[in-house]
Amino acid sequence: MEQAEPKTGLPIYRNAFDWDALMREYPLPDVFAETVYRWPAQRVRELQNARFLRIVEVGWRNAFYRRRWHAVGLEPGDIHSLEDIVKLPPYTSDDVKESLEHDPPYGDYHGLDPSMAARMPLKLQTSGGTTGTPRATLFDPAAWEVQALTGARALYIQGARPGDVMQIPMTCSLANAPWLAYKACHDFLGILPLTTGSGIVTSTRQQLETAFRYRTNLWQSFPEYLVRLAQACTDELGRDVRDLKTRFVRTYLGPDVDGSLRRELEDRWGCPVYDAYGTNEIAAAAFECRERSGLHFMEDTVFMEVVDVDTGKPVAPGERGNLVATVFFRTLPPVIRYNLRDLGRVLSAERCGCGSHFRRMDHFLGRSDAMVKLRGVNVYPMACLPAIKSDPRTTGEWICVVERVQAGGVPRDEMEVHAEVRRDAATREGLKEGLERRLKDDMGVAVTVRLVDEGALEALANTGGREGKARRLLDRRPAYHRGSSR
Ligand SMILES: [Zn+2]
Structure with missing residues (x-):
């Protein structure tokens, strides 16, 4: 009898989930751009409704949510549709920190069975910690893929294509954004990512030399650094950064209320600048299309609400309030009505010039806890x-x-x-x-x-x-x- 080949008992990444099923659920960038992204609003809403009910079931199995939902008198079965989402109490990063501190390092918030970590490849990312203790978030393999996919979809819609070269002068560390950009390019778009790290890892001069050498035509970085790169190009290389013929720049404009930051960047770089909004919990949750008239929510991966800062009740369309996120693709931890305490407002639910009905929000308007x-x-x-x-x-x-x-x-x-x-x-x-x-x-x-x-x-x-x-x-x-x- 022939001897059977020994089988691995290791938690191998590629065996951790059903890739094809996941990509049917969350279509790849080019498929997405022709399908879900262009669906009528009602059809998008039906998809969100189904995904929301599924994630609520996950929430009931998680001690953190179960505790909070029972506390307001809810029982499994009380939530029938997306209309009922307002019955679920929102939580903030303070609640997460409390959970993490009470039961370190992951808290009951993650719902992590300790044996799970040995059976499944996990990735840990944290918030930047600009407002206190960094918030830890684990990624299971499926969530790690979908969050990168959200970034890839945004890039594709902005016009990135296979064969492009994207430079990412941000350090791949516990901060999520550069990982997301790298994976989006490498795993989903056939774009060559140049992970040069921040100016501390690769000097600004070397960043520019690298860009000219490998013909970088896309960039993702912070606005302050993009300004510095453009200036250093003139001062240190004696060249105009426009000589790079950059197709577009992806960045986080933040509360650029009068558009002056965007104008400055577009003027210096000679190309469109696309704004993005997201955190490690919600991935690339909102992005600009080529119209640049508001940031489209990534409606099939996250449901975004805007609630009153004081009362927590949903505000009228167009009003400013706290952004609250419910993520469809995360189970470890689930993210269900996370009050980000970032101020935003929905600009339009009308069809955009790009052909999408995905709702658009104004740029990030600042932190409400500030x-x-x-x-x-x-x-x-x-x-x-x-x-x-x-x-x-x-x-x-x-x-x-x-x-x-x-x-x-x-x-x-x-x-x-x-x-x-x-x-x-x-x-x-x-x-x-x-x-x-x-x-x-x-x-x-x-x-x-x-x-x-x-x-x-x-x-x-x-x-x-x-x-x-x-x-x-x-x-x-x-x-x-x-x-x-x-
Ligand atoms: Zn659009």
Whole structure:
């Protein structure tokens, strides 16, 4: 008798899930662009409804959700359709952190049976930690593939094609974005990814030399670094970055309320710039198509809601509120009504010029937990941006410092906006007063401005082209006085 070949007992990645079934459920970029992406709104909604009911079943098997849902009197079977989603209590990163700290390192939030880790390949990613302890999120193989696929679909719709070369000057670390970009190009699009890492790994000059050598025609990076690359191209290589003939740049414009950041990047690079929004929990949840008129939600992988910051109730269409996400492709951990505390609003549910009915949201409008109540007025540090940019003598960098002061024996909160002034500004005359006037107009409450030298905020506000988001709020009040919007 012939001896049977020995079979592996190892948890091999390619055996971990049914690839074909997964790709039928979440179509590949070119198939997606011709099918689900163009479906009528009603058909998309029906798909979301079915996926939502399935993920609620997963939620009931998870201790974290079961505990929270029982606490509001829900029982399995109480949720009948997507209309009922409002009955499920949203949670925030604070709840996740509590779960992780209570039962480290993954908490009951992950629903991880300890033996599972030895039976299945897992990947750990964390949030950037700009707002405290990094949030850990595990990826099972199917989730790891779908999250990369979301990025690949966005790139395809933006016009990326096999044979392109994408440079990714971001470090593949516990941060998710560069992994997503790498996998999207490599695994799903036939695009050559150049994973050069951040400017610390590969100097800015080497980044540019690499780009010219290998004919990079697509980029994904943070806006601050893209500005620096363009400038260094002129200063250090004596060339125009436009000589690269970049087709497009993918980045995170953040709260670019007046579009000035996009204009600057498009002008320097000579190509379209596409905005993106996502986190490691929700993947590439929203992206711009070539129309650049709002970010389409990736409707078949995530259901996004906008809820009132104070009441948590869904807001009317077009109103600003917190983004709440329910992810369809994740089970470890499930993500069901995650209140991201990122401000957003739905711009349109109408058919876009690109042919899709996928709803579009405005660019990211800032963090709601960075909101400060000043004399009864809700103030968002991000709302300072148009004022700061309104005077060309500033560098465009600022940070809001909030302190509790005693005014005639009565405590009150005061905000001082530190604004950087360009080294080459001929005079500072009228600058402080002008900014204060504009800030009062924009925010509805008076704040003082302190002018600081160019570069003075680099460490404090995390500016200067380093990785991670810039910080716009420094809260110096005693902890118990802080806003209760969390
Ligand atoms: Zn579109």
